[in-house]
Amino acid sequence: MSRLPALFLFAAGCCLVVGTGLGIAMGMAHDFHLAPVHAHLNLVGWTTLALMGLTYRAWPQLAEARVLAPLQFTLSAGSAVAFPAGIYVSIEHEAPGLAIGAALVFLAGALLFLARLLPLVLARRPAMALAAAE
Ligand code: HEM
Numbered sequence: 149m150s151r152l153p154a155l156f157l158f159a160a161g162c163c164l165v166v167g168t169g170l171g172i173a174m175g176m177a178h179d180f181h182l183a184p185v186h187a188h189l190n191l192v193g194w195t196t197l198a199l200m201g202l203t204y205r206a207w208p209q210l211a212e213a214r215v216l217a218p219l220q221f222t223l224s225a226g227s228a229v230a231f232p233a234g235i236y237v238s239i240e241h242e243a244p245g246l247a248i249g250a251a252l253v254f255l256a257g258a259l260l261f262l263a264r265l266l267p268l269v270l271a272r273r274p275a276m277a278l279a280a281a282e
Pocket residue numbers: 167168171172174175180183184186187190191194195
């Protein structure tokens with residue numbers, strides 16, 4: 149079985165730990181100006197990456213594509229970390245370049261994820277859809 153679901157979940161768990169830590173730090177300091185960084189680490193990082201990992205676990209044939217599956221992981225997991233980092237830089241230094249670039253990469257990963265789900269939706273027998281296509 150592919151390690152991709154575990155990789156997605158591990159990346160998601162890393163975001164959860166850092167995002168939660170930031171939430172606790174904000175609460176203790178009563179300083180919430182980094183709340184958007186915390187929210188996006190948790191929602192783009194933890195929630196979205198975990199759902200992608202569980203999707204690859206539910207349809208293991210999605211993870212069998214040797215190029216597209218690792219590419220989608222790289223785009224989504226890389227930008228899920230870079231995007232909150234970009235929001236931080238944007239808040240602290242008024243430089244939104246990293247946030248904008250990472251958001252576009254995250255969108256590319258989401259589009260690739262969606263495109264790879266399409267055969268599952270269109271197939272009469274979803275379990276066979278990608279196996280037949282590859
Ligand atoms: C121990 C865990 C957590 C702590 C201590 C925590 C703490 C906080 C704090 C202090 C705020 C700012 C509130 C304010 O601006 O008045 C916040 C906002 C937020 N948190 Fe968390 N949080 C935790 C977990 C999570 C998780 C797991 C998620 C999502 C999966 C999440 C999503 C959000 C969102 C969406 C916001 C609103 C951000 C905004 O208004 O810009 N949090 N959290």
